Amino acid sequence: xxxxxxxxxxxxxxxxxxxxxxxxxxxxxxxxxxxxxxxxxxxxxxxxxxxxxxxxxxxxxxxxxxxxxxxxxxxxxxxxxxxxxxxxxxxxxxxxxxxxxxxxxxxxxxxxxxxxxxxxxxxxxxxxxxxxxxxxxxxxxxxxxxxxxxxxxxxxxxxxxxxxxxxxxxxxxxxxxxxxxxxxxxxxxxxxxxxxxxxxxxxxxxxxxxxxxxxxxxxxxxxxxxxxxxxxxxxxxxxxxxx
Amino acid sequence: xxxxxxxxxxxxxxxxxxxxxxxxxxxxxxxxxxxxxxxxxxxxxxxxxxxxxxxxxxxxxxxxxxxxxxxxxxxxxxxxxxxxxxxxxxxxxxxxxxxxxxxxxxxxxxxxxxxxxxxxxxxxxxxxxxxxxxxxxxxxxxxxxxxxxxxxxxxxxxxxxxxxxxxxxxxxxxxxxxxxxxxxxxxxxxxxxxxxxxxxxxxxxxxxxxxxxxxxxxxxxxxxxxxxxxxxxxxxxxxxxxxxxxxxxxxxxx
Numbered sequence: 144x145x146x147x148x149x150x151x152x153x154x155x156x157x158x159x160x161x162x163x164x165x166x167x168x169x170x171x172x173x174x175x176x177x178x179x180x181x182x183x184x185x186x187x188x189x190x191x192x193x194x195x196x197x198x199x200x201x202x203x204x205x206x207x208x209x210x211x212x213x214x215x216x217x218x219x220x221x222x223x224x225x226x227x228x229x230x231x232x233x234x235x236x237x238x239x240x241x242x243x244x245x246x247x248x249x250x251x252x253x254x255x256x257x258x259x260x261x262x263x264x265x266x267x268x269x270x271x272x273x274x275x276x277x278x279x280x281x282x283x284x285x286x287x288x289x290x291x292x293x294x295x296x297x298x299x300x301x302x303x304x305x306x307x308x309x310x311x312x313x314x315x316x317x318x319x320x321x322x323x324x325x326x327x328x329x330x331x332x333x334x335x336x337x338x339x340x341x342x343x344x345x346x347x348x349x350x351x352x353x354x355x356x357x358x359x360x361x362x363x364x365x366x367x368x369x370x371x372x373x374x375x376x377x378x379x380x381x382x383x384x385x386x
Numbered sequence: 387x388x389x390x391x392x393x394x395x396x397x398x399x400x401x402x403x404x405x406x407x408x409x410x411x412x413x414x415x416x417x418x419x420x421x422x423x424x425x426x427x428x429x430x431x432x433x434x435x436x437x438x439x440x441x442x443x444x445x446x447x448x449x450x451x452x453x454x455x456x457x458x459x460x461x462x463x464x465x466x467x468x469x470x471x472x473x474x475x476x477x478x479x480x481x482x483x484x485x486x487x488x489x490x491x492x493x494x495x496x497x498x499x500x501x502x503x504x505x506x507x508x509x510x511x512x513x514x515x516x517x518x519x520x521x522x523x524x525x526x527x528x529x530x531x532x533x534x535x536x537x538x539x540x541x542x543x544x545x546x547x548x549x550x551x552x553x554x555x556x557x558x559x560x561x562x563x564x565x566x567x568x569x570x571x572x573x574x575x576x577x578x579x580x581x582x583x584x585x586x587x588x589x590x591x592x593x594x595x596x597x598x599x600x601x602x603x604x605x606x607x608x609x610x611x612x613x614x615x616x617x618x619x620x621x622x623x624x625x626x627x628x629x630x631x632x633x634x635x636x637x638x639x640x
Contacts, residue, residue: 230547233554248556250540330540330551340541343521 149350153341157334157358171332173358179323179333183255184316187262192301194263195270209267216264222325225257229329250329262319269311273304306377313370317363324359334358409448410608411468412438416453420569420632421474424453436628437491437619438472441599444615444624460484464602470612471600478594485600488612492629493596493639495586496524499552499567499577500559506584512536514558517548524561527592545570552580559583564635588639596639 153161157173160166170178198209216224232238232247246252277300285295327336334355341351375382414422414434425431430451442449452468463471463485477487498506498516511532518525520541528539540557542548548560549571560567564586571577587593599616601609619625620638629637 230550233550233556239555244555248554250556328543330542332541339543340520 145353146347146350149345149347150354153351154354156337156341157354169332172334172337175326175331175336176320176323176333177362179251179254179258179326179331180316180320183258183262183323184319186255186259187266190259190263191266191270192305194267195274195304196296196301198267198271199274213264213268216261217268221257221261221322222328224261225254225325225329228257229253250326250331254323254326254329254331258319258323261322262315265315265318266312269308269315270304272311273307274300276307277303307381309370309374309378313367313374316366316370320362320366321359324355409450410442410445410470411450411452412442412470412472413452413454413459413463413468414438415456415459415473418456418474422453433492433628433632434472434474436631437625438470440619440624440628441472441612441615444618444622445611460600463600466602469601469605469608474597475600476594477596477598481600484603486603486605486609487598487600488609489616490596490598490639491616492637493588493593494637495564495588495635495639496527496561496593497564497567497582497586497635498559498561498584499549499571499580500583502579502581504559504583506559508535514538515540515556517542517551517557517560519543519545519548519562523592523594524563527587527589528561530592549576564637565633568634582635586636586639 155161155166156171158166159169159171159174161171167174194209194212197205198213200206228247229250238244238247246256281299281303282295285299290298323333324335326333327339332340338351338355342348345351412435414430414432417423418432418434420432422430422432422434429435430453435451438451439449450468454462454468454473456473459471459473459475460481462468471485472491474492475481477490481487498504500506504510512535514537516528516532516537517540518528520543525539525541528537533539540548540551542551545560545562545566548557548562551557552560552571553576560571564582567582572580572582588596599612601612625638
C-alpha cells in the first residue's frame, strides 16, 4: 500500500529542506530542477536563433556545419551526452589542466552544458523550419518596401517564425523539464535525485518516485497552460475565425 | 506421538555429535574472495577458512571447512549440516535471533582515500569535497561528523564513479569500506598517487559490531571455546600472519 505519511513527511526534501533543515535552506530538489531548466532553455534559445539563421543559409558550408551539430545532438540520447561531458572529458589530462576545468569539474556546469547544447539543437531545427515556412508574400512585401536583407530578417522573418514556433517550442520545454531528471546521475540533487535519495534511505520505491512524478506533472501542466496563453496572444492571427 | 520421537531423535543426534566432537565442521561462503573461495586443490581457501583452521589448531580439534551458499547458510546450520559459520557474517540483531555470535573476528574499517600525503585532521575537512555512497553507513557517519567541520558530501550510486571523480580531481577524498577502496582503487593503475588517509573508522554505532562466528543457540559451550581460541590466535600472532596474507592494512579494528 502507499504510505501517505511517508510522502507528506518527505515533501520538504523536494523543496530544499528535510532532516531538520528549513525548507529552501538548500537548492536541492525543485529549485535545482527549475534552475537547470530555465538557464538551459535561455542559453539554448539564445544560441538557436543565430544557428537557425545559419541552418537556412544558402552557403553550404555554414548550413552543413549546423546540420552536423543538430544531427549529432538530436541523434544521441541526452544521458550519453551528459556522461561524455562529465565522466568522459575528465579522463584527459589536457582537459584537467586547461582553464575549462574550472567549470567542467562542477557537475552543475556539466549538466547545464549538456542540456543547453541539446535543447539548442532541437530549437534550431524548430526555428529553421519556421523560417523556411515564411510566406513568400511577406518577403515580397518587405522587398517592395526596400528593406535590406538583415532588416527584413529582424522585422519580418524572425518575429513571425518565433511566433509560429510557439506550439512546437512548448513541446520542447516540456521535454526538457522531463530531461533534467538525468541530472541526478552526476551527483546533483534535482527532483529525481532527491527521490532517489529518499528511496535509498527508506527502501520504499513507490512513494518518493510518485511524489517526483506529481511534481513534474504539475509543472508540465503549468507550462502547457502558459504556452496556451502565449499562443492566444501571439498567434491569434493564425487562429480560425470564430465569427 | 510426534513429540517423544523428536526428542529421541534430537537426543540421538546430540549423542552422535558428542562422539564426533573431535571434528568441527565450519561453513564458509562458497565464493567471496578474498575471504573465501575454492582453491585450485578443491579445498576452501581465503581469510575465513584460514582463520577457521587456526581456531581448530588452537582448540586442538580436527577441522573440516565446507562451502555453502550464503543465503540459506543459517537454516543449514540449524539443520546441523555443519557446526560453525565463519562466512564474513556481520553481527546484526536480526541474525542474533536465529544464532549465537562469537566476539567479532574482524571489523572492516571505513577509510578515507585521498591524494598521497593528505594530512587529515579536523581542520582539513573545511571546504573539502568528499564522495560517499548514497545512504551508506559512511554517508551517515560523514553527515554527522564532517559536515559541521565544513566538508561537502557528494553522493554517488556506485563506488567506481566516486573513484573516477577522485582521480579527476572533482573530489578531495572518497569515504569507503577499506576493502573496496583497496581492491577497487588503490591496487589498480587508477589509484596511483592515492592512499588511505586519516584513521580507520569503525564506531559500532555507525559501522556495526563487525563480523562474527555463528553457532547454534544450543551450543553455548562451543561458543565459549571459540571465543577463547579467538583470543589465543590474536595473542600468539597467528591471526596477524593470516591477515597479512590477504590485506595490507589491519581489518580487526579496535
